[in-house]
Amino acid sequence: MTQPLISPQQAQSAHGPFLIAVEQTGDDVRVTPSHGHARGQLLGALRGLLSVGVDNQQWVVPAIHAVWIPPHRTHALRSHGAYAGWSVYIEEAACAPLPAEPCTVRTSALLREAVRRAASWRSAVLDAPQLRVAGVIVDEILSLPRERLGLPMPRDARLQRIAQALTDDLADNRRLEQWAQWAALSPRTLSRRFVDETGFSFAEWRQQARLLRALEMLAADLPVTTVALELGYDNVSAFIAMFKRALGSTPSRYFHSSAADPAPPSATTTATDADA
Numbered sequence: 116m117t118q119p120l121i122s123p124q125q126a127q128s129a130h131g132p133f134l135i136a137v138e139q140t141g142d143d144v145r146v147t148p149s150h151g152h153a154r155g156q157l158l159g160a161l162r163g164l165l166s167v168g169v170d171n172q173q174w175v176v177p178a179i180h181a182v183w184i185p186p187h188r189t190h191a192l193r194s195h196g197a198y199a200g201w202s203v204y205i206e207e208a209a210c211a212p213l214p215a216e217p218c219t220v221r222t223s224a225l226l227r228e229a230v231r232r233a234a235s236w237r238s239a240v241l242d243a244p245q246l247r248v249a250g251v252i253v254d255e256i257l258s259l260p261r262e263r264l265g266l267p268m269p270r271d272a273r274l275q276r277i278a279q280a281l282t283d284d285l286a287d288n289r290r291l292e293q294w295a296q297w298a299a300l301s302p303r304t305l306s307r308r309f310v311d312e313t314g315f316s317f318a319e320w321r322q323q324a325r326l327l328r329a330l331e332m333l334a335a336d337l338p339v340t341t342v343a344l345e346l347g348y349d350n351v352s353a354f355i356a357m358f359k360r361a362l363g364s365t366p367s368r369y370f371h372s373s374a375a376d377p378a379p380p381s382a383t384t385t386a387t388d389a390d391a
Contacts, residue, residue, distance in 0.1 A: 117145050120202055126152035129206045132241050134249040136233035138201040145198035149191040155210040156184045157256055158192070159222060161199040164334035167192050169217040172267045175327040177334065177369075180262055181222050186210055188217060195334050201230055203252060213256055220259040226252065266323050269312040273298045274305070278320070285325050286347035291317050326361050329354070339366050 119126075120137045135154075140161065149168070158167070159181035167174045167182045169190045174182050184190050186207045194200065205213070229251045236245060268278055277294050281287060294317070295302040309317045325346045332342045343354030358366050 117147050119147075121204060123152070126154050126204060128153070129208060131239055132236070132245075132249075133206045133209045134233065134241070134252060135204045136201065136230050136236070136252075137204075138231065138234040140197075140199040142197050144196065145192065145194040145200070147192040149189050151187050151189045152204075153186050153207045154204040155186045155207070155213060156190075156202055156204050157181050157220075157252075158184070158202040159200060160194075161201060163197070163199060164195040164331060165192060165200060166195065166331070171270070172217065172265045173327065174217075174219055174265045175330045176219065176264065177330060179222055180219050180264060181226075183214055183218050183220060183256060185213070185215055185217065190217075195331060201234065203230055203233070205253065209253070213253070217265070219262045219264040220256065221262050223255060223259060226255040226259065229255070263323070264327065266320070266327055267313045267315075269309060271308055271312060273300055274308055274312065277305070278324075281321055282324055282328075285321075285328055286345060288347050322357060322361070326358065329358065329366070333366050342366075 120139060121135055125131060125135060138161065158165070158176075160176060160178040162178050164178075165176040167176055167184075167190060169182070169184055169188055176182055229248050232248050233245070233252065238245075241249060269275055277298050280297075289297070291305060292302045295305040298305070306317055309315065309320060313320055315323060329342050329346060332345070333339070339355065340351045343351045346354065348354040348357075355365055358364075358369070362369055
């Protein structure tokens, strides 16, 4: 089992600093099984890509984004390649003004620099300058733009079958009517329940699933053409157009901006034992 980032006691307790920041790099893939704790957690990558599961949702997190997980929410993490990431743990009482639901935010240079500074703290009590930096981190969580990089799973068992079949083969281009027949549903019921249970239409959900898988594949340095064809697009231009509509840039520029964003040159864990 992957070593936690902070001790379970720290993750569950309101004692000690109200905000604890950790940065870590290593040579191994990081896999953290499902768990929960009393502190809220903001986590992100220094480079590369993370997959994060929270309750019934999945996020793929490139280095220019972070996921906010409120207190007591069950979550799991997996890195794509060697782990290089950071986490901020905020005591439960201080999470009151922060989002009550998990969400993805686009990080800022200010947030990254504040987290880097906080990860160097060793004292059990924060002094006045440290409290101001911690306040900046909280303010950034509140103010940074939200990104729709999550993929909620439907609750209805029939819709779950469809969702699982789609994620198993995202190149499957069957129309909604064909999926409804396969799952013994009326097309109208399938369409309505997908929106009710996930917040996405069926077409939007499939596109979101493809987008998240594309991020994983591109982070593994697969060619854009290979990614497009494996996800069921007829040509690379259609895939790039979808990617640009969803994330505001082409795949190459998206990952270039992530890699170019400054990250700590030698991040290290600042707490023994961990929870991530």
